[in-house]
Amino acid sequence: MSETIDTPPKTTVSVQINGHAIEAEPGELVIEAAARAGVHIPRFCYHPRLSPVGMCRMCLVDIDAGGRGPALQPSCMVPVSEAMVVDTESDRVRKAQDGVLEFLLINHPLDCPVCDKGGECPLQDNTIAFGPAESRFVEEKRHYEKPIPISDLVLLDRERCILCDRCTRFAKEVAGDPLIHFQGRGSRTEVNTFPDAPFSSYFSGNTVQICPVGALTSSSYRFKARPWDLTEVESTCTGCSVGCSVTLQSSRNRVLRSLGVDNDAVNWGWLCDRGRFGVESVNSEERLSEPLIQGRGARWADALRHATELIADAVRASGPAAVGVIGGARLTNESAYAWAKLAKHVIGTDNVDAQLGDGLPASFVLGLPRATIAEAGAAKGTIVLLGTDPKETLGVLYLRLRHAVVEGGATLIEIGHGASGLSKLAQHRFWASPGGSLVDAARQAVSVLPSGQPITVVLGRGTVTEDPAVLAEAAMILAAAGARFLPALSRGNVMGALDMGLAPGLLPGRVALESGRPYFAQAWGAVPAATGYDSAAMLQAAADGKLSVLVLLGANPLDDFPDRDLVQRALAKASVIAVDTFANPSSAGAAVVLPAAAHGEVDGTTTNIEGRILALHQVVTPPGTARADWIIASELALRLGTDLGFESAEQIWDEIEAVASSHAGLDRAALALNSEGSVAAGVGGGGRPAVLALPEVPPAVQLPLDEASLRLVVRRKMYDGGTGTAHSQSLAALPASNALRLHPLDFQGLSVGEGELVTVVANQGSIELPAFADADVVRGTASVLGNVSGATVNHLLVASSPITDVRLEVRR
Amino acid sequence: MTAPIVQLVTSRLHHADSYTLARFEATGGYEGLRKALSMTPAAVHDEIRAATLLGRGGAGFPAGVKWGFTPPGVWPRYLVVNGDESEPGTYKDRMLMERDPHQLIEGCLIACYAAGLSQCFLYVRGEMALAQTRVATALNEAYAAQYVGRNILGSNFSVDIVLHWGAGAYIVGEETALIESLEGNRGMPRLKPPYFPAAIGLYGKPTVVNNVETLSNLGGIIVRGSEDYKQYGSESSPGTRMFAVSGHVRRPGVYEVQHGVTTFRELLYDEQFCGGIRNGNALKAFIPGGGSSPWFFEEQLDLPLEARPVGGAGSMLGSGAIVVMDETTDAVKACLRVVRFYARESCGKCTPCREGTSWLETILQRIVDGHGRPADIDMLLDVGDNISPGPYPAASWESEGLAAVPFPPKQTTICPLGPSAVAPVVSALRRFRPEFEAKIRRRALGIPVRVEDSTHV
Amino acid sequence: MSRLSPQNEAVAHEIISRYPWKKSALIPLLHLAQEQDGYVSDEAMVHLGELVDVSPAEVLGTCSFYEMFKREPVGRYLVNICTNISCQLLGGEELLHHAEHALGIKAGNTTGDGLFTIEDVECIAACTEAPCLTVNYRYFYKVEDGDFDAIVEDLRNGRQPTRKAAESGPEGQIPPHGTLALQRQHIPADRVAGNADPDRASAPVWLEQA
Numbered sequence A: 001m002s003e004t005i006d007t008p009p010k011t012t013v014s015v016q017i018n019g020h021a022i023e024a025e026p027g028e029l030v031i032e033a034a035a036r037a038g039v040h041i042p043r044f045c046y047h048p049r050l051s052p053v054g055m056c057r058m059c060l061v062d063i064d065a066g067g068r069g070p071a072l073q074p075s076c077m078v079p080v081s082e083a084m085v086v087d088t089e090s091d092r093v094r095k096a097q098d099g100v101l102e103f104l105l106i107n108h109p110l111d112c113p114v115c116d117k118g119g120e121c122p123l124q125d126n127t128i129a130f131g132p133a134e135s136r137f138v139e140e141k142r143h144y145e146k147p148i149p150i151s152d153l154v155l156l157d158r159e160r161c162i163l164c165d166r167c168t169r170f171a172k173e174v175a176g177d178p179l180i181h182f183q184g185r186g187s188r189t190e191v192n193t194f195p196d197a198p199f200s201s202y203f204s205g206n207t208v209q210i211c212p213v214g215a216l217t218s219s220s221y222r223f224k225a226r227p228w229d230l231t232e233v234e235s236t237c238t239g240c241s242v243g244c245s246v247t248l249q250s251s252r253n254r255v256l257r258s259l260g261v262d263n264d265a266v267n268w269g270w271l272c273d274r275g276r277f278g279v280e281s282v283n284s285e286e287r288l289s290e291p292l293i294q295g296r297g298a299r300w301a302d303a304l305r306h307a308t309e310l311i312a313d314a315v316r317a318s319g320p321a322a323v324g325v326i327g328g329a330r331l332t333n334e335s336a337y338a339w340a341k342l343a344k345h346v347i348g349t350d351n352v353d354a355q356l357g358d359g360l361p362a363s364f365v366l367g368l369p370r371a372t373i374a375e376a377g378a379a380k381g382t383i384v385l386l387g388t389d390p391k392e393t394l395g396v397l398y399l400r401l402r403h404a405v406v407e408g409g410a411t412l413i414e415i416g417h418g419a420s421g422l423s424k425l426a427q428h429r430f431w432a433s434p435g436g437s438l439v440d441a442a443r444q445a446v447s448v449l450p451s452g453q454p455i456t457v458v459l460g461r462g463t464v465t466e467d468p469a470v471l472a473e474a475a476m477i478l479a480a481a482g483a484r485f486l487p488a489l490s491r492g493n494v495m496g497a498l499d500m501g502l503a504p505g506l507l508p509g510r511v512a513l514e515s516g517r518p519y520f521a522q523a524w525g526a527v528p529a530a531t532g533y534d535s536a537a538m539l540q541a542a543a544d545g546k547l548s549v550l551v552l553l554g555a556n557p558l559d560d561f562p563d564r565d566l567v568q569r570a571l572a573k574a575s576v577i578a579v580d581t582f583a584n585p586s587s588a589g590a591a592v593v594l595p596a597a598a599h600g601e602v603d604g605t606t607t608n609i610e611g612r613i614l615a616l617h618q619v620v621t622p623p624g625t626a627r628a629d630w631i632i633a634s635e636l637a638l639r640l641g642t643d644l645g646f647e648s649a650e651q652i653w654d655e656i657e658a659v660a661s662s663h664a665g666l667d668r669a670a671l672a673l674n675s676e677g678s679v680a681a682g683v684g685g686g687g688r689p690a691v692l693a694l695p696e697v698p699p700a701v702q703l704p705l706d707e708a709s710l711r712l713v714v715r716r717k718m719y720d721g722g723t724g725t726a727h728s729q730s731l732a733a734l735p736a737s738n739a740l741r742l743h744p745l746d747f748q749g750l751s752v753g754e755g756e757l758v759t760v761v762a763n764q765g766s767i768e769l770p771a772f773a774d775a776d777v778v779r780g781t782a783s784v785l786g787n788v789s790g791a792t793v794n795h796l797l798v799a800s801s802p803i804t805d806v807r808l809e810v811r812r
Numbered sequence B: 001m002t003a004p005i006v007q008l009v010t011s012r013l014h015h016a017d018s019y020t021l022a023r024f025e026a027t028g029g030y031e032g033l034r035k036a037l038s039m040t041p042a043a044v045h046d047e048i049r050a051a052t053l054l055g056r057g058g059a060g061f062p063a064g065v066k067w068g069f070t071p072p073g074v075w076p077r078y079l080v081v082n083g084d085e086s087e088p089g090t091y092k093d094r095m096l097m098e099r100d101p102h103q104l105i106e107g108c109l110i111a112c113y114a115a116g117l118s119q120c121f122l123y124v125r126g127e128m129a130l131a132q133t134r135v136a137t138a139l140n141e142a143y144a145a146q147y148v149g150r151n152i153l154g155s156n157f158s159v160d161i162v163l164h165w166g167a168g169a170y171i172v173g174e175e176t177a178l179i180e181s182l183e184g185n186r187g188m189p190r191l192k193p194p195y196f197p198a199a200i201g202l203y204g205k206p207t208v209v210n211n212v213e214t215l216s217n218l219g220g221i222i223v224r225g226s227e228d229y230k231q232y233g234s235e236s237s238p239g240t241r242m243f244a245v246s247g248h249v250r251r252p253g254v255y256e257v258q259h260g261v262t263t264f265r266e267l268l269y270d271e272q273f274c275g276g277i278r279n280g281n282a283l284k285a286f287i288p289g290g291g292s293s294p295w296f297f298e299e300q301l302d303l304p305l306e307a308r309p310v311g312g313a314g315s316m317l318g319s320g321a322i323v324v325m326d327e328t329t330d331a332v333k334a335c336l337r338v339v340r341f342y343a344r345e346s347c348g349k350c351t352p353c354r355e356g357t358s359w360l361e362t363i364l365q366r367i368v369d370g371h372g373r374p375a376d377i378d379m380l381l382d383v384g385d386n387i388s389p390g391p392y393p394a395a396s397w398e399s400e401g402l403a404a405v406p407f408p409p410k411q412t413t414i415c416p417l418g419p420s421a422v423a424p425v426v427s428a429l430r431r432f433r434p435e436f437e438a439k440i441r442r443r444a445l446g447i448p449v450r451v452e453d454s455t456h457v
Numbered sequence C: 001m002s003r004l005s006p007q008n009e010a011v012a013h014e015i016i017s018r019y020p021w022k023k024s025a026l027i028p029l030l031h032l033a034q035e036q037d038g039y040v041s042d043e044a045m046v047h048l049g050e051l052v053d054v055s056p057a058e059v060l061g062t063c064s065f066y067e068m069f070k071r072e073p074v075g076r077y078l079v080n081i082c083t084n085i086s087c088q089l090l091g092g093e094e095l096l097h098h099a100e101h102a103l104g105i106k107a108g109n110t111t112g113d114g115l116f117t118i119e120d121v122e123c124i125a126a127c128t129e130a131p132c133l134t135v136n137y138r139y140f141y142k143v144e145d146g147d148f149d150a151i152v153e154d155l156r157n158g159r160q161p162t163r164k165a166a167e168s169g170p171e172g173q174i175p176p177h178g179t180l181a182l183q184r185q186h187i188p189a190d191r192v193a194g195n196a197d198p199d200r201a202s203a204p205v206w207l208e209q210a
């Protein structure tokens, strides 16, 4: 033949598995390649997200890699090689696997009928599929004291443990909390904690999920159900804005479990305990199940009429700007859109804000160039933490970042107001006190940025006592160095709410009110004439009597807004309409309370910090007459004279896709195609308005500290007084009580003992807290926790003041 | 004719002060180091390679070749000295560490120089308090005298030797477990491949692991040269080897014999060595290479003490430990005792080893206690087969028409410890099955392990 | 009982300094704790965890893997009698039984006066001298029942045994449980070559300049 055909270099590896030729990825493990070829090799210790240890020996198969002929090898350890021949069914393989199973069973109790894992247990399944008919082991089995609690959330039954090293590897490798470990040796090996040092990891629930037998169980799920009684749906966790993929399981209309699903783009199968156990709150007895008028149970028709009248009266009296809407981060994208349309089009007010004065300016956040979690987690990349502690606020993002640094060799640079959960791994740490120095820190950080690597900044408002303008300026310095951003705004669907326009000056699709007005005038009809108020301004206006109706859309400003006094004054003046799943202090005096459906009770979508659209599915029905937020919006709109025209969440999505610049192209078919969720990255065009661009940021004011004061830093913890924690049985007891932490030198100056009570005095008010020395605190700052029991810090804060300085008084 | 006795590594041990620097220097000590430093590292390496110095820790791999497995251009490289000696029957490394620590130190230095190893960790078994004292003292002396540390003997060769000690775990003798232990972890073997820590070892870096006796030979080889060294021993196994012979011989002891030349029969029966079985009793069986090795019998006595023929005959030379059992021995009890060792020492990583070895022990214990069941014999073999599948290495028994199954065994485990527990089971059952059956029939044979007229003092 | 004393903490730092990775020092440090208190206390493990930067659970994971570390007090004299094959063949098990009778305790236990703990141990690398035992890791070879009784008698009366441990001289003395080597390694500052840092790659100079 004269013709030569250029064959592209082969990028796959040809292997034979049980006589079938398949192409495998180079480096792929035999156990994975076999799975893709439809051959399941039994395993216990192997877990694709943990480093392989090859110790259970269940996955032994005959592997012939040329040379020495077939030999029994653990398929979880051996990568494929060209022309490899694998036999998973030979007599020898069967015998070896039977042998391993028999070995595992000699010390494993046969208590499947009372074991939580019964029915979903690989050991049970493998025994039925491969195992010996009856045990030849006639002696006493190994005995241990019955289940011991190794933490508040997890119980360990050592008799059932098969020592696969999964939980222990997870604790060390993934969570970085090596608090459970093998102890003893040989057949007396067991997993346990150090005496009196519980496995208090934010991620402990994952060990329950990956335990291949029933050795680890969660105290909440124990004995609650059998797997075959469960109804389940694929969904997304809305405990924070990471958007972890989950399976929600229910039985008899109660949500029983949330299990992590391996979404390669997002959570890799992991969940944090707040997300995993927070779903319990859905079942709470305290859920709002009927509307309230002035605190008394009412019919929907009456409650809706009353709410409508309040709104209509206010608009009639002082114009649409007399109505404000605070909140919305709890909502699905579809509900957020419906509420945006209700507020901005039907009522006509731009006083709408999904954030509670503790976040960052919406148009700034939406204008930043966005990174994905995978980009942030890339090997050898650079991660900059700017003013935030992902471990406390975005648990699974923390796991991904930690992995990038520990396993991927990524460089971590921390710019913040003291230590974060990742400080130990940071190559450079720039700590500053609030009041502007963060800008200098950002400049210094830029000077140490490794060159030629992608830079991802995780940007958040770690303390409400730092001026967002300072963070914005610092962010712009990094943006100029080529960084892309992951916004660490952590409330459930806050990113979706902002995308849908639940912020002053914005319209759905990451579009500014000004630039989107003509388009939306077409799409919707009228939209507000001028930019409205954010939460702080709304509360101020209410307190001043200029805003008479305040809609709290799943918001509790009394606890969350950084100025309790202002909120009290506002709530005393305005009429409140609360739409929520639970009653809260802010809605205590509400004129109308409308009960909303919660997570797990509605279909729809949510949006994570990347802008990724992820599906939500219903697995239980709402309590009483509670209903989806978008239905409530539609009902109110109808009574205000406009039919939003929505009959289903799908229908709303169709409209979002049709009008939102950022969501163009993401129709339902496109979404359904990608189980990882799709990142909304549309830029407008085709008649749609342009999305927000990187904004101009004026330099922030530097506010030097006077000698006599300390500057307050308010940190967040994973477990706080938020709804998911407070109403989940498992989590309710976990929030720490508040304390004052000072740099050791500042603490010394106080001359008090560790834990002694100290009064923290601000202009606004004072609180009393036990004081501790802590080297993780910046000199000259006083660090306290926000929204935990003990003492409510927002007593001390004034919304109009960019910083809070305090004096400490010791009672002698 | 029995090969003449030569003492290459034990030459100094008869001196009461053999462990002191003064005695060492007075008997040619550190001459090997001085000579090595006058050569290039590559030349030193070549000399050791030429000497075919086989590892004395068990696997018998040539040291010079192993050093060459360190990947080029990857630094630093470490030397880890395996002084964990714990194999049942073995007693030689402790003797060398207690009584000639400087000879070992000199060997470490030569290895580091030749193979470019930047730091040396000398891991002594935890229970060996005296060896630790002697090695520490010797190191302190050697540092003071410029033999170890910075700019050794004024050269540009600098290396620290760090004394490290274990805490009681046989498995830590396995080289990857040794490295784990040296990193402060539980001593659990690492997965193979890589087959040698030379590629990825301590702290993930290239690491040479050598046995105490192996290293103790280096000084002598450099001083006399590989040619001279090779006049002793056989062509494929030059030099000498230390063997600890214990059990029912008239003169148990540690003997240095010519490697690959002297036979088991000579070592066990010659007057200059063990002088025969005690009380003129008949030999029942002997363990040729430590507890892990399948048993040999009368028929194997004329094999030379050399790895290859011993392997072909169904066992291994292992760590130079020969345990002799005379006709009075209760084979079932002996078998149980060796199995119990592996059951107790399993690190617990692999299911078959963790559960299987203790199961074997349980079955054997009940047979010894008189509660055995007829099915137990097949069960012992089958449980053994699930730890080490396929025909297990065994010695031939010609009169019964049984051929040898060559070493090594196959394994369902990560390291050879689990399969080692199968060696006594298969060995004893193959040869002494009636004893098991008799016990199971509850007819106690009444063969005491210890007989009253034993000659030991 | 307690954390490391200041003197022992200084020793600990010296030991740690000899390793490129701190955790490598863990086993020697556990011995140091055991030397101080006669066993390894929980408080000591917490302290060691701080010194080498690992969690207490990890310290315990290592500690509990190794036979020699005792987490409860043992007798002043830990008598380890080997019953492994070479000793078994020459009477190790009978010696153990004798010891159990003589002291009135089963292997694994401690006499009421807190003086003796007996253990049935695996091969202690003295097989040619069977049957043998160690007292606080000092060897006694070819031990007859009478030898055992004499050793116990001497120790009980506060004397070093007349039947000397295997090596004479001060090294033959039997220190309290926990003390192993009587001499520690010290690397003088002017002689130290320095740790080979696994994260800094460079070929040794003597190879380069050869």
Ligand SMILES: Cc1cc2nc3c(=O)[nH]c(=O)nc-3n(C[C@H](O)[C@H](O)[C@H](O)COP(=O)(O)O)c2cc1C
Pocket (backbone or CB within 6 Å): B054, B055, B056, B057, B058, B059, B060, B061, B063, B082, B083, B084, B085, B086, B087, B170, B171, B172, B173, B174, B175, B176, B209, B210, B211, B212, B214, B215, B415, B416, B417
């Ligand atoms: C279970 C097990 C125990 C071992 N114990 C020892 C030991 O105590 N001492 C030793 O030198 N080698 C021991 N080895 C062999 C080592 O893994 C390694 O091969 C040896 O130290 C290499 O040194 P060499 O090449 O100088 O012989 C053991 C191997 C196994 C599998």
Ligand code: SF4
Pocket (backbone or CB within 6 Å): B171, B188, B189, B345, B346, B347, B348, B349, B350, B351, B353, B354, B413, B414, B415, B416, B417, B418, B419
């Ligand atoms: S074979 Fe036994 S000792 Fe070896 S690694 Fe496996 S469990 Fe540990």
Ligand code: FES
Pocket (backbone or CB within 6 Å): A042, A043, A044, A045, A046, A053, A054, A055, A056, A057, A058, A059, A060, A074, A075, A076, A077
């Ligand atoms: S799954 Fe491969 S050894 Fe456990």
